[in-house]
Amino acid sequence: xxxxxxxxxxxxxxxxxxxxxxxxxxxxxxxxxxxxxxxxxxxxxxxxxxxxxxxxxxxxxxxxxxxxxxxxxxxxxxxxxxxxxxxxxxxxxxxxxxxxxxxxxxxxxxxxxxxxxxxxxxxxxxxxxxxxxxxxxxxxxxxxxxxxxxxxxxxxxxxxxxxxxxxxxxxxxxxxxxxxxxxxxxxxxxxxxxx
Amino acid sequence: xxxxxxxxxxxxxxxxxxxxxxxxxxxxxxxxxxxxxxxxxxxxxxxxxxxxxxxxxxxxxxxxxxxxxxxxxxxxxxxxxxxxxxxxxxxxxxxxxxxxxxxxxxxxxxxxxxxxxxxxxxxxxxxxxxxxxxxxxxxxxxxxxxxxxxxxxxxxxxxxxxxxxxxxxxxxxxxxxxxxxxxxxxxxxxxxxxx
DNA sequence: GACTGAAAAGCACGATCGTGCTATACATGT
DNA sequence: ACATGTATAGCACGATCGTGCTTTTCAGTC
Numbered sequence: 001x002x003x004x005x006x007x008x009x010x011x012x013x014x015x016x017x018x019x020x021x022x023x024x025x026x027x028x029x030x031x032x033x034x035x036x037x038x039x040x041x042x043x044x045x046x047x048x049x050x051x052x053x054x055x056x057x058x059x060x061x062x063x064x065x066x067x068x069x070x071x072x073x074x075x076x077x078x079x080x081x082x083x084x085x086x087x088x089x090x091x092x093x094x095x096x097x098x099x100x101x102x103x104x105x106x107x108x109x110x111x112x113x114x115x116x117x118x119x120x121x122x123x124x125x126x127x128x129x130x131x132x133x134x135x136x137x138x139x140x141x142x143x144x145x146x147x148x149x150x151x152x153x154x155x156x157x158x159x160x161x162x163x164x165x166x167x168x169x170x171x172x173x174x175x176x177x178x179x180x181x182x183x184x185x186x187x188x189x190x191x192x193x194x195x
Numbered sequence: 196x197x198x199x200x201x202x203x204x205x206x207x208x209x210x211x212x213x214x215x216x217x218x219x220x221x222x223x224x225x226x227x228x229x230x231x232x233x234x235x236x237x238x239x240x241x242x243x244x245x246x247x248x249x250x251x252x253x254x255x256x257x258x259x260x261x262x263x264x265x266x267x268x269x270x271x272x273x274x275x276x277x278x279x280x281x282x283x284x285x286x287x288x289x290x291x292x293x294x295x296x297x298x299x300x301x302x303x304x305x306x307x308x309x310x311x312x313x314x315x316x317x318x319x320x321x322x323x324x325x326x327x328x329x330x331x332x333x334x335x336x337x338x339x340x341x342x343x344x345x346x347x348x349x350x351x352x353x354x355x356x357x358x359x360x361x362x363x364x365x366x367x368x369x370x371x372x373x374x375x376x377x378x379x380x381x382x383x384x385x386x387x388x389x390x
Numbered sequence: 391g392a393c394t395g396a397a398a399a400g401c402a403c404g405a406t407c408g409t410g411c412t413a414t415a416c417a418t419g420t
Numbered sequence: 421a422c423a424t425g426t427a428t429a430g431c432a433c434g435a436t437c438g439t440g441c442t443t444t445t446c447a448g449t450c
Binding site: 197198202233234235236237238240241 | 396397398399400401
Binding site: 021022023025026099100101105106108109110111112113114122123126127130154157158160161162164165167168169171172173181184185188192 | 216217218220221294295296300301303304305306307308309317318321322325349352353355356357359360362363364366367368376379380383387
């Protein structure tokens with residue numbers, strides 16, 4: 001990897017952290033330059049525009065997400081175990097952001113009514129994520145662990161709701177019982193749909 | 196109400212809409228002045244600082260929330276009916292924002308890691324809201340409609356999760372089935388804890 | 391209808407925004 | 421070690437940011 005690629009990756013990693021704190025829009029080139037110890041123009045030369053930078057941040061974050069959450073879950077045994085691994089993987093992922101929690105969650109509220117390519121990219125990521133949860137749930141159904149009449153998209157919707165709620169309880173309200181709450185809610189959903 | 200108070204209220208109403216779209220931080224005095232047809236300085240004279248404006252926006256929004264969601268629900272019959280009225284009231288409230296959905300939800304992701312008086316005010320509001328849901332749930336328990344061993348704070352947590360998920364599904368993903376999904380999830384929670 | 395206090399606007403400030411152009415420093419292949 | 425291209429910094433731009441001071445316009449009282 002050339003020097004340029006290297007620093008570009010480093011910039012994107014730093015930018016992910018910063019954007020999770022202050023938002024993709026709230027983040028400024030100047031702040032990011034200060035955080036990376038570069039000059040504004042030196043940093044900016046790596047990207048065509050701020051919007052392009054935002055999209056690359058999302059792309060970079062998605063790659064990390066696949067590495068850290070999805071791939072590990074896919075090596076767990078099919079069925080409820082894999083679903084649980086996926087869910088716990090997300091919780092760990094969210095906590096790995098030292099501030100601001102999961103960038104995707106933060107970006108969603110920020111962009112939910114700001115049309116444009118950044119929002120489009122984010123919607124694609126979210127749909128992929130929901131679809132993956134539904135697929136893993138469907139595997140649990142075909143393994144006979146969940147009831148055959150399970151609406152896997154409804155389950156995906158409800159599990160995703162829990163990730164949003166957990167971020168809220170843990171980051172915003174700083175509720176010490178947040179992990180307990182989210183796990184109990186997860187168990188309720190599984191129990192209700194268990195064969 | 197004096198002229199000053201009147202325009203101040205008008206400014207806050209407009210500001211609520213704008214802040215729901217672009218965030219409490221993303222909203223600028225200049226934008227707000229343009230939306231209200233006032234000059235920047237004429238508008239700014241009503242507030243001590245941008246931070247004070249943000250806090251007043253939250254206060255103003257909370258008053259509307261009490262009028263439009265909480266008070267109507269309290270006039271519904273105690274128990275599950277009241278809980279459902281409260282929940283449906285929130286859904287209608289969220290839809291009443293022509294863009295951006297519920298301001299509180301948007302502000303939460305924005306401020307969850309930005310300490311300060313604005314965040315503090317928002318956390319208070321959120322805790323009040325969760326506590327109200329728990330109280331209304333507890334009434335359904337004491338009416339004998341929900342099981343006596345119901346953890347009302349867990350139910351409040353899960354119902355609140357649904358409001359977050361609904362905003363996401365409806366605003367971000369623009370899923371036409373969002374209302375159906377959220378109602379089914381609500382029913383599942385009630386069914387699980389019904390006596 | 392004149393007076394007076396409140397409300398709004400005009401104007402200006404230093405800072406920072408996103409974005410370019412130009413020059414310098416560095417890394418890399420020979 | 422030198423040449424070359426790439427990576428970074430310097431500098432500048434018009435615009436807009438939050439904020440304050442000063443002036444003008446307006447509303448309400450006698």
